[in-house]
Protein backbone atom coordinates (compact mmCIF):
# COMPACT_ATOMS: atom_id res chain seq x y z
CA UNK A 117 0.00 0.00 0.00
CA UNK A 118 1.46 3.34 -1.03
CA UNK A 119 1.82 5.93 1.73
CA UNK A 120 -0.35 9.03 1.33
CA UNK A 121 0.90 12.61 1.10
CA UNK A 122 0.58 13.19 4.84
CA UNK A 123 2.53 10.00 5.62
CA UNK A 124 5.28 11.04 3.19
CA UNK A 125 5.55 14.42 4.95
CA UNK A 126 5.55 12.78 8.36
CA UNK A 127 8.19 10.24 7.35
CA UNK A 128 10.46 12.97 6.02
CA UNK A 129 9.86 15.06 9.17
CA UNK A 130 10.70 12.09 11.40
CA UNK A 131 13.89 11.31 9.49
CA UNK A 132 15.22 14.86 9.55
CA UNK A 133 14.17 15.27 13.19
CA UNK A 134 16.24 12.21 14.10
CA UNK A 135 19.18 13.54 12.07
CA UNK A 136 19.07 17.01 13.66
CA UNK A 137 18.53 15.55 17.12
CA UNK A 138 21.50 13.22 16.81
CA UNK A 139 23.85 15.79 15.27
CA UNK A 140 22.91 18.18 18.10
CA UNK A 141 23.58 15.51 20.74
CA UNK A 142 26.91 14.80 19.03
CA UNK A 143 27.93 18.47 19.12
CA UNK A 144 26.83 18.99 22.72
CA UNK A 145 28.30 15.70 23.95
CA UNK A 146 31.66 16.93 22.66
CA UNK A 147 31.44 19.79 25.17
CA UNK A 148 31.43 17.26 28.02
CA UNK A 149 28.10 18.29 29.56
CA UNK A 150 25.94 15.25 28.76
CA UNK A 151 26.51 12.42 31.28
CA UNK A 152 27.22 8.80 30.33
CA UNK A 153 27.49 7.41 26.82
CA UNK A 154 25.56 8.26 23.67
CA UNK A 155 25.19 5.95 20.66
CA UNK A 156 23.91 7.81 17.62
CA UNK A 157 21.41 6.61 15.00
CA UNK A 158 22.72 8.74 12.10
CA UNK A 159 22.49 6.70 8.88
CA UNK A 160 19.83 4.36 10.27
CA UNK A 161 16.88 6.81 10.29
CA UNK A 162 14.92 4.97 7.59
CA UNK A 163 14.49 1.88 9.77
CA UNK A 164 12.75 3.34 12.82
CA UNK A 165 10.79 5.70 10.57
CA UNK A 166 9.58 3.12 8.06
CA UNK A 167 8.71 0.61 10.78
CA UNK A 168 6.91 2.99 13.13
CA UNK A 169 4.90 4.57 10.31
CA UNK A 170 3.29 1.15 9.84
CA UNK A 171 2.25 0.96 13.52
CA UNK A 172 -0.75 2.35 15.36
CA UNK A 173 -0.29 4.38 18.57
CA UNK A 174 -1.19 1.50 20.91
CA UNK A 175 1.42 -0.81 19.34
CA UNK A 176 4.67 -1.00 21.28
CA UNK A 177 8.39 -1.15 20.55
CA UNK A 178 11.47 -2.31 22.43
CA UNK A 179 14.70 -0.51 21.75
CA UNK A 180 18.46 -0.81 22.15
CA UNK A 181 21.39 1.24 23.46
CA UNK A 182 21.05 3.19 20.14
CA UNK A 183 17.48 4.25 20.88
CA UNK A 184 16.97 7.97 20.19
CA UNK A 185 15.69 7.32 16.66
CA UNK A 186 13.24 4.68 17.89
CA UNK A 187 11.87 7.15 20.46
CA UNK A 188 11.41 9.93 17.92
CA UNK A 189 9.76 7.64 15.38
CA UNK A 190 7.33 6.37 18.05
CA UNK A 191 6.30 9.92 18.81
CA UNK A 192 8.21 10.80 21.99
CA UNK A 193 8.43 14.49 22.84
CA UNK A 194 11.78 15.97 21.78
CA UNK A 195 12.05 18.27 24.79
CA UNK A 196 11.41 15.50 27.30
CA UNK A 197 13.84 13.24 25.44
CA UNK A 198 16.63 15.81 25.37
CA UNK A 199 16.08 16.58 29.06
CA UNK A 200 16.34 12.86 29.83
CA UNK A 201 19.61 12.58 27.93
CA UNK A 202 20.87 15.54 29.98
CA UNK A 203 19.81 13.73 33.19
CA UNK A 204 17.37 16.50 34.10
CA UNK A 205 14.32 16.23 36.40
CA UNK A 206 12.02 17.24 33.52
CA UNK A 207 13.13 14.27 31.40
CA UNK A 208 10.94 11.39 30.27
CA UNK A 209 12.24 9.26 33.17
CA UNK A 210 12.91 12.21 35.49
CA UNK A 211 16.57 12.04 34.53
CA UNK A 212 17.09 8.55 35.94
CA UNK A 213 17.28 6.64 32.68
CA UNK A 214 19.49 8.74 30.47
CA UNK A 215 20.23 7.90 26.85
CA UNK A 216 20.56 4.16 27.36
CA UNK A 217 17.47 3.59 29.52
CA UNK A 218 15.09 6.15 28.12
CA UNK A 219 11.46 4.98 28.00
CA UNK A 220 7.99 6.38 27.37
CA UNK A 221 5.43 3.71 28.13
CA UNK A 222 2.50 6.00 27.30
CA UNK A 223 3.80 6.30 23.75
CA UNK A 224 4.43 2.54 23.57
CA UNK A 225 8.20 2.96 23.72
CA UNK A 226 8.96 0.26 26.29
CA UNK A 227 12.57 1.23 26.77
CA UNK A 228 16.09 1.54 25.46
CA UNK A 229 18.38 -1.11 26.85
CA UNK A 230 22.00 -1.10 27.98
CA UNK A 231 22.04 -4.88 27.78
CA UNK A 232 22.70 -6.08 24.24
CA UNK A 233 19.90 -8.59 23.52
CA UNK A 234 17.80 -7.29 26.41
CA UNK A 235 14.89 -6.25 24.18
CA UNK A 236 13.67 -9.53 22.63
CA UNK A 237 12.38 -11.12 25.86
CA UNK A 238 10.57 -7.86 26.69
CA UNK A 239 8.95 -7.90 23.25
CA UNK A 240 7.70 -11.43 23.91
CA UNK A 241 6.18 -10.14 27.15
CA UNK A 242 4.40 -7.35 25.27
CA UNK A 243 3.25 -9.84 22.63
CA UNK A 244 1.88 -12.19 25.29
CA UNK A 245 0.08 -9.26 26.95
CA UNK A 246 -1.56 -8.50 23.63
CA UNK A 247 -2.78 -12.10 23.29
CA UNK A 248 -4.06 -12.29 26.87
CA UNK A 249 -5.85 -8.94 26.74
CA UNK A 250 -6.98 -9.53 23.12
CA UNK A 251 -5.85 -5.98 22.27
CA UNK A 252 -4.45 -7.07 18.88
CA UNK A 253 -1.53 -4.68 19.42
CA UNK A 254 1.80 -5.74 17.99
CA UNK A 255 5.25 -5.22 19.44
CA UNK A 256 8.29 -4.40 17.32
CA UNK A 257 11.64 -5.49 18.70
CA UNK A 258 14.57 -3.47 17.31
CA UNK A 259 17.98 -5.11 17.80
CA UNK A 260 21.45 -5.01 16.26
CA UNK A 261 23.50 -7.57 14.35
CA UNK A 262 25.54 -8.08 17.52
CA UNK A 263 22.41 -8.75 19.57
CA UNK A 264 21.43 -11.37 17.01
CA UNK A 265 24.22 -13.59 18.37
CA UNK A 266 22.82 -13.46 21.90
CA UNK A 267 20.90 -16.46 23.26
CA UNK A 268 18.13 -14.09 24.33
CA UNK A 269 17.31 -13.37 20.68
CA UNK A 270 17.16 -17.05 19.71
CA UNK A 271 15.11 -18.04 22.75
CA UNK A 272 12.71 -15.16 22.15
CA UNK A 273 12.31 -15.91 18.43
CA UNK A 274 11.52 -19.51 19.28
CA UNK A 275 9.10 -18.57 22.05
CA UNK A 276 7.36 -16.02 19.82
CA UNK A 277 7.02 -18.67 17.11
CA UNK A 278 5.64 -21.49 19.31
CA UNK A 279 3.22 -19.13 21.09
CA UNK A 280 2.34 -17.31 17.87
CA UNK A 281 3.07 -13.94 19.46
CA UNK A 282 2.40 -10.68 17.57
CA UNK A 283 6.06 -9.68 17.59
CA UNK A 284 8.11 -8.27 14.69
CA UNK A 285 11.84 -8.72 15.09
CA UNK A 286 13.68 -5.94 13.25
CA UNK A 287 17.41 -6.60 12.92
CA UNK A 288 19.32 -3.37 12.30
CA UNK A 289 22.36 -4.83 10.61
CA UNK A 290 24.84 -1.96 10.45
CA UNK A 291 27.76 -4.31 9.83
CA UNK A 292 29.40 -3.93 13.23
CA UNK A 293 28.91 -4.95 16.83
CA UNK A 294 30.95 -2.17 18.41
CA UNK A 295 34.26 -2.80 16.54
CA UNK A 296 33.61 -6.41 15.47
CA UNK A 297 32.50 -6.79 11.84
CA UNK A 298 29.38 -8.85 11.19
CA UNK A 299 31.47 -10.96 8.79
CA UNK A 300 33.48 -12.07 11.84
CA UNK A 301 30.72 -12.52 14.44
CA UNK A 302 27.97 -13.95 12.23
CA UNK A 303 28.25 -17.37 10.59
CA UNK A 304 25.91 -16.41 7.73
CA UNK A 305 25.57 -13.44 5.41
CA UNK A 306 21.90 -12.71 6.03
CA UNK A 307 20.46 -12.67 9.54
CA UNK A 308 17.00 -13.03 7.96
CA UNK A 309 17.90 -16.66 7.08
CA UNK A 310 17.62 -17.44 10.77
CA UNK A 311 13.85 -17.00 10.50
CA UNK A 312 13.67 -20.43 8.84
CA UNK A 313 14.96 -22.04 12.06
CA UNK A 314 11.85 -20.82 13.83
CA UNK A 315 9.42 -21.42 11.01
CA UNK A 316 8.62 -17.73 10.60
CA UNK A 317 8.91 -15.43 7.57
CA UNK A 318 12.18 -13.57 7.13
CA UNK A 319 13.14 -10.82 4.68
CA UNK A 320 16.29 -8.91 3.80
CA UNK A 321 15.63 -5.22 3.23
CA UNK A 322 17.62 -2.20 2.15
CA UNK A 323 17.82 -0.43 5.50
CA UNK A 324 18.28 2.93 3.81
CA UNK A 325 15.00 2.69 1.86
CA UNK A 326 12.24 4.00 4.12
CA UNK A 327 9.42 3.09 1.74
CA UNK A 328 10.57 -0.52 1.33
CA UNK A 329 10.80 -0.85 5.10
CA UNK A 330 7.35 0.68 5.57
CA UNK A 331 5.80 -1.76 3.08
CA UNK A 332 7.50 -4.83 4.54
CA UNK A 333 6.46 -3.79 8.04
CA UNK A 334 2.84 -3.32 6.97
CA UNK A 335 2.82 -6.94 5.81
CA UNK A 336 4.42 -8.20 9.03
CA UNK A 337 1.99 -6.12 11.13
CA UNK A 338 -0.93 -7.51 9.19
CA UNK A 339 0.20 -11.06 9.89
CA UNK A 340 0.85 -10.39 13.56
CA UNK A 341 -2.47 -8.61 14.13
CA UNK A 342 -4.37 -11.40 12.42
CA UNK A 343 -2.96 -14.12 14.62
CA UNK A 344 -0.34 -15.40 12.17
CA UNK A 345 2.56 -14.79 14.52
CA UNK A 346 6.01 -13.24 14.35
CA UNK A 347 8.27 -12.19 11.47
CA UNK A 348 11.93 -11.23 11.14
CA UNK A 349 12.94 -8.23 9.03
CA UNK A 350 16.64 -7.66 8.48
CA UNK A 351 17.50 -4.09 7.48
CA UNK A 352 21.01 -3.72 6.04
CA UNK A 353 22.25 -0.31 6.99
CA UNK A 354 25.27 1.82 7.90
CA UNK A 355 26.31 3.50 11.10
CA UNK A 356 27.72 6.83 9.94
CA UNK A 357 29.39 7.77 13.24
CA UNK A 358 31.29 5.81 15.85
CA UNK A 359 29.83 3.04 18.00
CA UNK A 360 29.60 5.66 20.75
CA UNK A 361 30.69 9.27 20.76
CA UNK A 362 34.45 9.33 21.24
CA UNK A 363 35.05 6.13 19.23
CA UNK A 364 37.93 6.74 16.79
CA UNK A 365 36.56 4.11 14.34
CA UNK A 366 39.99 2.92 13.27
CA UNK A 367 38.49 -0.53 12.59
CA UNK A 368 36.14 0.68 9.81
CA UNK A 369 37.50 -0.43 6.45
CA UNK A 370 37.51 1.78 3.35
CA UNK A 371 34.75 -0.20 1.63
CA UNK A 372 32.42 0.40 4.58
CA UNK A 373 33.30 4.08 4.75
CA UNK A 374 32.64 4.70 1.08
CA UNK A 375 29.44 2.59 1.06
CA UNK A 376 28.06 4.43 4.06
CA UNK A 377 28.88 7.81 2.53
CA UNK A 378 27.02 6.83 -0.64
CA UNK A 379 23.98 5.52 1.25
CA UNK A 380 22.31 8.34 3.07
CA UNK A 381 18.66 7.40 3.74
CA UNK A 382 17.51 11.02 3.86
CA UNK A 383 19.12 11.94 0.55
CA UNK A 384 17.67 8.78 -0.99
CA UNK A 385 14.18 9.60 0.24
CA UNK A 386 14.45 13.17 -1.02
CA UNK A 387 15.47 11.89 -4.44
CA UNK A 388 12.48 9.55 -4.50
CA UNK A 389 10.06 12.25 -3.34
CA UNK A 390 11.41 14.52 -6.05
CA UNK A 391 11.20 11.82 -8.74
CA UNK A 392 7.58 11.06 -7.80
CA UNK A 393 6.69 14.75 -7.52
CA UNK A 394 5.17 14.17 -4.05
CA UNK A 395 6.57 17.37 -2.46
CA UNK A 396 8.53 20.35 -3.75
CA UNK A 397 12.05 21.06 -2.53
CA UNK A 398 10.71 24.23 -0.87
CA UNK A 399 8.23 22.13 1.12
CA UNK A 400 10.96 19.70 2.11
CA UNK A 401 13.29 22.54 3.14
CA UNK A 402 10.54 24.03 5.29
CA UNK A 403 9.98 20.69 7.07
CA UNK A 404 13.73 20.40 7.57
CA UNK A 405 14.03 23.92 9.01
CA UNK A 406 11.07 23.37 11.32
CA UNK A 407 12.58 20.11 12.61
CA UNK A 408 15.85 21.90 13.32
CA UNK A 409 14.03 24.61 15.27
CA UNK A 410 12.18 21.99 17.34
CA UNK A 411 15.47 20.33 18.21
CA UNK A 412 16.97 23.70 19.17
CA UNK A 413 13.97 24.33 21.44
CA UNK A 414 14.45 20.88 22.96
CA UNK A 415 18.09 21.70 23.66
CA UNK A 416 17.21 25.01 25.37
CA UNK A 417 14.57 23.21 27.44
CA UNK A 418 17.08 20.57 28.55
CA UNK A 419 19.79 23.10 29.34
CA UNK A 420 17.51 25.29 31.42
CA UNK A 421 15.84 22.40 33.30
CA UNK A 422 16.84 21.56 36.90
CA UNK A 423 18.75 18.45 37.92
CA UNK A 424 16.79 15.93 40.05
CA UNK A 425 16.88 16.57 43.79
CA UNK A 426 19.16 14.39 45.90
CA UNK A 427 16.24 13.42 48.17
CA UNK A 428 14.45 11.95 45.10
CA UNK A 429 17.21 9.48 44.34
CA UNK A 430 15.19 6.46 45.48
CA UNK A 431 11.79 7.47 44.05
CA UNK A 432 10.51 5.91 40.80
CA UNK A 433 13.28 3.34 40.88
CA UNK A 434 11.24 0.29 41.95
CA UNK A 435 7.62 -0.60 41.41
CA UNK A 436 5.96 -2.31 44.37
CA UNK A 437 3.09 -4.61 43.48
CA UNK A 438 0.90 -5.34 46.48
Ligand SMILES: Cc1ncc(C[n+]2csc(CCOP(=O)(O)OP(=O)(O)O)c2C)c(N)n1
Pocket residue numbers: 155180181182230231232233259260261262263264288290292293294355359
Ligand atom coordinates in the same frame (compact mmCIF):
# COMPACT_ATOMS: atom_id res chain seq x y z
C1 LIG B 1 25.20 -8.31 27.21
C2 LIG B 1 26.12 -7.23 26.72
N1 LIG B 1 27.32 -7.55 26.18
C3 LIG B 1 28.17 -6.59 25.74
C4 LIG B 1 27.83 -5.27 25.87
C5 LIG B 1 28.77 -4.18 25.33
N2 LIG B 1 28.24 -3.66 24.07
C6 LIG B 1 27.47 -2.55 24.03
S1 LIG B 1 26.90 -2.23 22.49
C7 LIG B 1 27.70 -3.55 21.85
C8 LIG B 1 27.62 -3.89 20.40
C9 LIG B 1 26.22 -4.09 19.94
O1 LIG B 1 26.21 -4.26 18.56
P1 LIG B 1 24.87 -4.37 17.76
O2 LIG B 1 23.92 -5.26 18.46
O3 LIG B 1 25.23 -4.71 16.37
O4 LIG B 1 24.26 -2.90 17.85
P2 LIG B 1 24.83 -1.54 17.23
O5 LIG B 1 25.70 -0.92 18.29
O6 LIG B 1 25.59 -1.85 16.01
O7 LIG B 1 23.61 -0.72 16.96
C10 LIG B 1 28.39 -4.26 22.84
C11 LIG B 1 29.19 -5.46 22.61
C12 LIG B 1 26.58 -4.95 26.46
N3 LIG B 1 26.18 -3.70 26.60
N4 LIG B 1 25.74 -5.95 26.86
Ligand SMILES: [Mg+2]
Pocket residue numbers: 260261262288289290291292293294
Ligand atom coordinates in the same frame (compact mmCIF):
# COMPACT_ATOMS: atom_id res chain seq x y z
MG1 LIG C 1 25.56 -3.47 14.76
